[in-house]
Amino acid sequence: xxxxxxxxxxxxxxxxxxxxxxxxxxxxxxxxxxxxxxxxxxxxxxxxxxxxxxxxxxxxxxxxxxxxxxxxxxxxxxxxxxxxxxxxxxxxxxxxxxxxxxxxxxxxxxxxxxxxxxxxxxxxxxxxxxxxxxxxxxxxxxxxxxxxxxxxxxxxxxxxxxxxxxxxxxxxxxxxxxxxxxxxxxxxxxxxxxxxxxxxxxxxxxxxxxxxxxxxxxxxxxxxxxxxxxxxxxxxxxxxxxxxxxxxxxxxxxxxxxxxxxxxxxxxxxxxxxxxxxxxxxxxxxxxxxxxxxxxxxxxxxxxxxxxxxxxxxxxxxx
Amino acid sequence: xxxxxxxxxxxxxxxxxxxxxxxxxxxxxxxxxxxxxxxxxxxxxxxxxxxxxxxxxxxxxxxxxxxxxxxxxxxxxxxxxxxxxxxxxxxxxxxxxxxxxxxxxxxxxxxxxxxxxxxxxxxxxxxxxxxxxxxxxxxxxxxxxxxxxxxxxxxxxxxxxxxxxxxxxxxxxxxxxxxxxxxxxxxxxxxxxxxxxxxxxxxxxxxxxxxxxxxxxxxxxxxxxxxxxxxxxxxxxxxxxxxxxxxxxxxxxxxxxxxxxxxxxxxxxxxxxxxxxxxxxxxxxxxxxxxxxxxxxxxxxxxxxxxxxxxxxxxxxxx
Numbered sequence: 001x002x003x004x005x006x007x008x009x010x011x012x013x014x015x016x017x018x019x020x021x022x023x024x025x026x027x028x029x030x031x032x033x034x035x036x037x038x039x040x041x042x043x044x045x046x047x048x049x050x051x052x053x054x055x056x057x058x059x060x061x062x063x064x065x066x067x068x069x070x071x072x073x074x075x076x077x078x079x080x081x082x083x084x085x086x087x088x089x090x091x092x093x094x095x096x097x098x099x100x101x102x103x104x105x106x107x108x109x110x111x112x113x114x115x116x117x118x119x120x121x122x123x124x125x126x127x128x129x130x131x132x133x134x135x136x137x138x139x140x141x142x143x144x145x146x147x148x149x150x151x152x153x154x155x156x157x158x159x160x161x162x163x164x165x166x167x168x169x170x171x172x173x174x175x176x177x178x179x180x181x182x183x184x185x186x187x188x189x190x191x192x193x194x195x196x197x198x199x200x201x202x203x204x205x206x207x208x209x210x211x212x213x214x215x216x217x218x219x220x221x222x223x224x225x226x227x228x229x230x231x232x233x234x235x236x237x238x239x240x241x242x243x244x245x246x247x248x249x250x251x252x253x254x255x256x257x258x259x260x261x262x263x264x265x266x267x268x269x270x271x272x273x274x275x276x277x278x279x280x281x282x283x284x285x286x287x288x289x290x291x292x293x294x295x296x297x298x299x300x301x302x303x304x305x306x307x308x309x310x311x312x313x314x315x316x317x318x319x
Numbered sequence: 320x321x322x323x324x325x326x327x328x329x330x331x332x333x334x335x336x337x338x339x340x341x342x343x344x345x346x347x348x349x350x351x352x353x354x355x356x357x358x359x360x361x362x363x364x365x366x367x368x369x370x371x372x373x374x375x376x377x378x379x380x381x382x383x384x385x386x387x388x389x390x391x392x393x394x395x396x397x398x399x400x401x402x403x404x405x406x407x408x409x410x411x412x413x414x415x416x417x418x419x420x421x422x423x424x425x426x427x428x429x430x431x432x433x434x435x436x437x438x439x440x441x442x443x444x445x446x447x448x449x450x451x452x453x454x455x456x457x458x459x460x461x462x463x464x465x466x467x468x469x470x471x472x473x474x475x476x477x478x479x480x481x482x483x484x485x486x487x488x489x490x491x492x493x494x495x496x497x498x499x500x501x502x503x504x505x506x507x508x509x510x511x512x513x514x515x516x517x518x519x520x521x522x523x524x525x526x527x528x529x530x531x532x533x534x535x536x537x538x539x540x541x542x543x544x545x546x547x548x549x550x551x552x553x554x555x556x557x558x559x560x561x562x563x564x565x566x567x568x569x570x571x572x573x574x575x576x577x578x579x580x581x582x583x584x585x586x587x588x589x590x591x592x593x594x595x596x597x598x599x600x601x602x603x604x605x606x607x608x609x610x611x612x613x614x615x616x617x618x619x620x621x622x623x624x625x626x627x628x629x630x631x632x633x634x635x636x637x638x
Contacts, residue, residue, distance in 0.1 A: 030622055037620035051371075262614055262621070266607075269625040271598050278597075278633065279590050288585075295581055301356035302581070303349055306588040314597065314633075 004035035008133050012107060015130055022126040023111050025119065033126050040132040043075070046240055047154030049143045050163030055189045058227040059163060060142050065230075066237055067138055068105055075131030075139040078110035079124055079153055107131065121152040122272050125265055128156070151182055152268075156261060159243045161185045161236070164203065166195035180206055183220050185239045191224035191232070200224060218246050282309060323354035327452050331426060334449055341445040342430050344438065352445050359451040362394070364458045365559055366473030369482030374508045377546040378482060379461050384549075385556050386457055387424055394450030394458040397429035398443055398472055426450065440471040441591050444584055447475070470501055471587075475580055478562045480504045480555070483522065485514035499525055502539050504558045510543035510551070519543060537565050601628060 006014035021029035046063075048056050060076060067074050111123060124141065131139045141157055143150040154160045162183035186207075188199050203222050221239050225232025248254050282288050291305040325333035340348035365382075367375050379395060386393050430442060443460065450458045460476055462469040473479045481502035505526075507518045522541050540558050544551025567573050601607055610624040 034620050034622045037622065038617070259611075259615060263611055266611055266614060266621050266624060267598070267602050269621055270601055270607075270628055271594055273625055273629045274597055274633070275590055275594060277629070278593055279586070282589055283586050288589075292578075292582055292585055295585060296578060298357070301353050302585050302588055303353045303356070305585060306592055309589055310592045310596070314593070 002035070003032050004133075007032075007036060007130060008039050008135075010134055012104075015107065015134055016109070018130055019109050019111075019127050022123050022130070025123070029126070033129060036129055036133040040129045043128075043132040043136050043139045044159075044244060045128055045132075045139045045141065045157040047141045047143070047157030047160040048163060049150050049154045049160070054163045054165045055227050056142050056163050059187065059189060059225065059233070059236075060140050062227050062230050062233040063140060063237060064106055066233055068103060072137040073105040073135065074107070075128075075134065075136035076106065076108045077124065077127050077131070077139065077141045078108070079120065079141065079143045079150070107134065107136065119272055120149050121156070122265075122268055124153045125156055155182055156265065158247060158257075159184045159240050161187060161240075164188045164199055165190045166193040166199045184218065184243050185236065186220055186222040187232070187236055188222065188224045189227050189232075191226055196224060218243065278313060282313060287312065321354070322351050323452075326351075326355060326449060327358050327454075329453055331423075334426065334453055335428070337449055338428050338430075338446050341442050341449070344442070348445070352448060355448055355452040359448045362447075362451040362455050362458045363478075363563060364447055364451075364460060364476040366460045366462070366476030366479040367482060368462045368469050368473045368479070373482045373484045374546050375461050375482050378506065378508060378544065378552070378555075379459050381546050381549050381552040382459060382556060383425055385552055387422060391456040392424045392454065393426070394447075394453065394455035395425065395427045396443065396446050396450070396458065396460045397427070398439065398460065398462045398469070426453065426455065438591055439468050440475070441584075441587055443472045444475055474501055475584070477566060477576075478503045478559050480506060480559075483507045483518055484509045485512040485518045503537065503562050504555065505539055505541040506551070506555055507541065507543045508546050508551075510545055515543060537562065597632060601632060606631065 001009070003014050003018065007018060018029055018032055022033070048060055050056055057078070060078075064074050064076065109127060111120070111127065128139055128141065141153060143153050160182050162180075162185070164186060166188060180203075186203050188196055188203070190196075200222050207220055207222070221242075223232055223235055223239065225236060227233065246253075247257060287309055291300070291309055294300040295302050295305050320328070322333050322337065326337060337348055337351055341352070367379055369375055376397070379397075383393050383395065428446060430439070430446065447458055447460065460472060462472050479501050481499075481504070483505060485507060499522075505522050507515055507522070509515075519541050526539055526541070540561075542551055542554055542558065544555060546552065565572075566576060606628055610619070610628055613619040614621050614624050
């Protein structure tokens with residue numbers, strides 16, 4: 001049996017190996033992903049994001065418990081791009097969600113390799129495809145932090161959950177400017193803390209200020225939860241189902257959503273391939289070293305050096 | 320007088336216009352940056368980063384006050400990449416550091432445009448060059464958050480300051496895995512809060528675990544500060560000077576530092592140019608739309624579609 005077939009039949013070991021290869025950007029992984037692609041498209045992908053310390057892992061853990069009670073299989077991907085150097089996820093598979101580790105219906109992986117310039121987003125899509133091809137009903141993608149990578153990652157989900165906590169102060173402002181636009185559902189976790197009502201209120205005000213959100217007919221609900229006590233989880237999953245129904249209730253909406261996702265994924269894949277192949281060639285070339293020496297010696301500015309190199313690589317059609 | 324000449328002679332309006340153009344990635348900005356490049360290299364660049372809410376702006380504000388008292392001119396760049404959508408800096412030039420706004424020796428700008436895939440880092444380098452060409456003695460680059468972009472940005476500084484606050488909990492772990500490696504100086508701000516000693520201690524332990532740091536001879540100091548009361552600022556600036564002396568005390572070290580910075584900058588510039596030029600061409604081509612349709616209809620997997628397009632664009636030399 002080939003590796004792709006093994007994965008489709010649910011072989012955890014083969015899937016784990018492929019995910020490691022994806023994380024390490026082993027070229028062969030791509031060949032298998034090609035084969036798997038035809039078997040994807042059935043899983044429902046939920047992205048969970050928010051600043052560090054808001055309790056995302058606990059929330060995910062509780063969501064998994066609920067989904068398992070409903071006999072759903074789950075793939076969990078924890079993406080941690082804050083560790084570009086050490087290359088290890090902050091919270092590895094080993095320490096997180098211990099209680100699900102013996103459950104065959106749950107498959108947990110974490111990714112730490114950032115790759116560079118969008119590589120992580122592509123790797124994440126690859127892992128989602130692996131979970132999907134394995135036949136998981138739900139895929140929960142948890143990201144650490146709220147940078148551009150995290151936004152790109154959760155945007156490839158069907159439903160995006162933004163997790164907040166009371167009293168985030170400046171951070172609410174950051175949300176306003178940044179990830180507010182991508183949230184389908186907001187959860188104020190640790191809602192027993194002082195200021196929860198205020199955070200709910202502030203979030204609501206910000207969402208309502210953003211009128212264009214309503215054009216499409218989905219008004220993001222703002223829930224409260226206390227994930228450590230399992231409170232608010234059922235309501236959260238109910239809203240996930242509501243959003244799922246919303247997405248699938250209109251053929252046009254569903255198709256547009258799929259078109260946008262596919263378009264983004266393809267454009268990104270092309271970008272990555274170009275950057276890797278061309279840039280690798282360039283930075284390992286004698287021309288690059290020569291240009292660098294010129295710049296170092298003050299004989300040329302880096303802009304001109306860059307133009308010369310790119311022109312040479314891509315041909316005279318470019319300026 | 321040309322725009323570059325105006326900027327070199329310290330014309331604030333011309334500089335402000337160019338910086339706006341850089342932020343908007345107006346192509347003409349690049350032409351002026353080329354001209355300015357020969358006039359750069361004298362400013363000392365200090366990067367300041369840390370999670371949102373640690374008081375970076377206040378710290379920067381106090382550092383500026385000290386530097387101004389020492390008759391140094393200062394350029395301040397606040398980089399806020401958390402707002403990819405709305406395109407406005409959280410804390411714009413208007414609201415921040417009011418007290419320096421009438422001081423001609425201080426030039427404050429903020430950038431919010433993320434561009435895509437490293438574009439922000441390049442824009443930031445461009446603005447640093449503008450400040451440098453204007454003749455600023457010090458350039459303080461403050462970033463919001465600690466993602467890859469922020470790391471790239473502060474790494475282009477001579478000295479990088481990481482700002483912490485007591486009781487960061489999980490965030491300290493994130494530092495351990497991520498930006499700990501890039502800090503030349505650590506400051507525990509809001510040091511009157513409970514747990515300051517603990518944070519200093521934890522940070523020290525983490526730094527000391529990372530033995531390879533010492534190979535190069537600089538052991539990052541861990542300071543405390545209460546920026547709102549102006550406490551600890553002088554000590555911080557003393558350490559910046561210590562680090563500057565450390566960098567410049569060895570010709571070999573200084574040259575290596577400059578080589579690495581220039582190499583990174585050039586590679587990144589090339590990457591950006593390639594991505595922008597090639598990818599723009601591709602995603603606006605009929606081939607892309609055709610490939611996308613194939614993928615949407617399930618006639619082709621996106622990996623194969625990507626390969627076909629890139630092969631066509633870059634010629635048959637690539638696989």
